[in-house]
Every structure is written in structure tokens, then in C-alpha cells.
Amino acid sequence: MPLLNFETEINATREKVWDTLWQEESFKAWAPTLNCSYYEGNFQQDSKIYFFGEDRNGMYSFVEKNIPEKEMKFQHLGWINDGEESPQDWENSWETYLLEESSNGTQLKIEVNALDEFADFFSSNYPNMIQKVKELAES
Known part of the structure; x- marks a missing residue:
């Protein structure tokens, strides 16, 4: 299970980057880079999304941490699938978004502990996602 790291410097405040990532309308603007159109639920810690x-x-x-x-x-x-949850044995498969202040605004770091079968997907799609964010x- 490879640990993948992606990061970029964004000339915006942490608040603006956070909102870009998780507010519904901006999420819909960048999520298609990951074959996602929208989310249901919320990002409260200890909830499902x-x-x-x-x-x-x-x-x-x-949502393990927020x-x-x-x-x-x-x-x-x-x-x-067809509106039904299909639990998988994805133990230790996680994704973390870290925002740190930097001299030019915000450093966005994403760490993905990917299952082997998804490593190529993350490696090829996350650079595009980060660029869109x-x-x-x-803007």
C-alpha cells in the first residue's frame, strides 16, 4: 500500500483554500477531476460522507478528523452501488488534506494511503485536482 504525497503552494488564505475544498459549489467545480460530481452528508468529524x-x-x-x-x-x-453501501476490506486506506500557512498564502498537502489497485488513479488524477483547487x- 503506497503512501502518495501531493502538494502545491496557493496564493490564498487557509480559509479560502478550505472553503474551496469543502463548500458544496466549489467542491462541484473541482471534484470531476476525480470522477466525482457531488457529495451527500457533511464533513463533521465522526460522520459518514x-x-x-x-x-x-x-x-x-x-470523516476521521476535521x-x-x-x-x-x-x-x-x-x-x-445503486444507492446501497457495499463495504470493502479497505483497512488503512485513507486520505488527508493538510493546510499550512506559508509566505505566499497556503501550502496544501494531500497524503493518500492508497490500495495498490488505486495507486495509478491517484497518481494520474490528483495533480489535476490540486491544480484545479x-x-x-x-480566483
Whole structure:
């Protein structure tokens, strides 16, 4: 299970980057880079969040940590097929978004503990996602 790291410098405040990542309208603007169209639920710590594609299929995760404007961590749980949860044995598969102040604004770091079968997806799609978040936050 590879640990993948992605990061970029964003010329915006941590608050603006955080809002770009997690507010519903801006999420819908960058999420298609990850084959996601929208989410249902909320990002409260210790809750489930559901990420859907246009076909209403997707995945669901547990919000393990939510420290506003600093850190969001998801533990991935399983697929959603035809509106039904399909739990998977994805133990230790997680994703963390870290925001740190920097001299030019905010350093966005994303760490993904990826299952081997998803490593190529993350490696090829996350650079595009980070670039889109950067563009949105800086506009």
C-alpha cells in the first residue's frame, strides 16, 4: 500500500483554500477531476460522507478528523452501488488534506494511503485536482 504525497503552494488564505475544498459549489467545480460530481452528508468529524458520480454510484468514507482550515482526514469504507453501501476490506486506506500557512498564502498537502489497485488513479488524477483547487482558490 503506497503512501502518495501531493502538494502545491496557493496564493490564498487557509480559509479560502478550505472553503474551496469543502463548500458544496466549489467542491462541484473541482471534484470531476476525480470522477466525482457531488457529495451527500457533511464533513463533521465522526460522520459518514458519500461521494457520487453522475450515475449515483460512488464511494463512502468516515470523516476521521476535521480541524477547520487545518486538516481533513477520511477513512475510506466502501462503494455505493445503486444507492446501497457495499463495504470493502479497505483497512488503512485513507486520505488527508493538510493546510499550512506559508509566505505566499497556503501550502496544501494531500497524503493518500492508497490500495495498490488505486495507486495509478491517484497518481494520474490528483495533480489535476490540486491544480484545479489552486485555480479556484486564487480566483
